[in-house]
Amino acid sequence: MSPYVLPDLAYDYAALEPHISARIMELHHSKHHKAYVDGANNALAGLDEARETGNFANINRLEKDLAFHLGGHINHSIFWTNLAPNSGGAPEGELSAAIDEFFGSFDKFQAHFTAASMGIQGSGWGVLSFDPVGKRLIIQQLFDQQGNTAQGTIPLLQLDMWEHAFYLDYQNVKADYVKAFWNIVDWGNVAKRFEAARAGASATLLIS
Numbered sequence: 731m732s733p734y735v736l737p738d739l740a741y742d743y744a745a746l747e748p749h750i751s752a753r754i755m756e757l758h759h760s761k762h763h764k765a766y767v768d769g770a771n772n773a774l775a776g777l778d779e780a781r782e783t784g785n786f787a788n789i790n791r792l793e794k795d796l797a798f799h800l801g802g803h804i805n806h807s808i809f810w811t812n813l814a815p816n817s818g819g820a821p822e823g824e825l826s827a828a829i830d831e832f833f834g835s836f837d838k839f840q841a842h843f844t845a846a847s848m849g850i851q852g853s854g855w856g857v858l859s860f861d862p863v864g865k866r867l868i869i870q871q872l873f874d875q876q877g878n879t880a881q882g883t884i885p886l887l888q889l890d891m892w893e894h895a896f897y898l899d900y901q902n903v904k905a906d907y908v909k910a911f912w913n914i915v916d917w918g919n920v921a922k923r924f925e926a927a928r929a930g931a932s933a934t935l936l937i938s
């Protein structure tokens with residue numbers, strides 16, 4: 731039994747061109763994301779076996795594999811739906827108001843998110859999150875697939891800053907990749923996630 735499944739994309743691999751090429755999308759979805767799905771399923775299977783046999787000699791590796799691969803599966807699943815052809819622009823409504831409230835303006839938010847994404851040392855993600863404790867938006871640097879974010883924060887918008895996400899198209903010029911990203915953000919998807927996060931906030935951590 732494989733609990734995790736590679737999701738279909740809502741658009742063709744070529745749909746995000748010229749901002750992200752079809753070749754990157756195909757490799758990124760069918761190879762990289764698929765490997766995280768398989769890795770998460772394998773980690774669960776390994777943990778099943780460990781419980782069955784009572785042999786927990788590999789527990790640290792299995793738990794680390796689960797965090798990394800499940801992280802990768804979740805991160806990419808969010809990322810694909812954050813993007814859409816013929817999108818970009820700026821958020822509207824309550825999301826726009828919240829961005830103004832917590833970051834000063836949309837321009838300041840974009841500058842902060844861009845700097846956080848560009849500044850990641852090694853592989854990782856820029857993430858706009860809802861913090862259910864402070865009931866506010868925050869920007870986080872997610873390291874690898876699973877590190878450096880606070881428990882319980884809810885991701886709304888993620889930008890993949892692993893080299894596999896941009897190197898074929900942009901080589902080492904990360905700034906052009908991040909600039910292109912703003913042209914394909916589906917703010918309607920981010921707004922839906924914001925609404926759901928706020929609605930569920932009081933139950934998320936039960937500490938506030």
Ligand code: MN
Nearest residue numbers: 762890892895
């Ligand atoms: Mn990736």
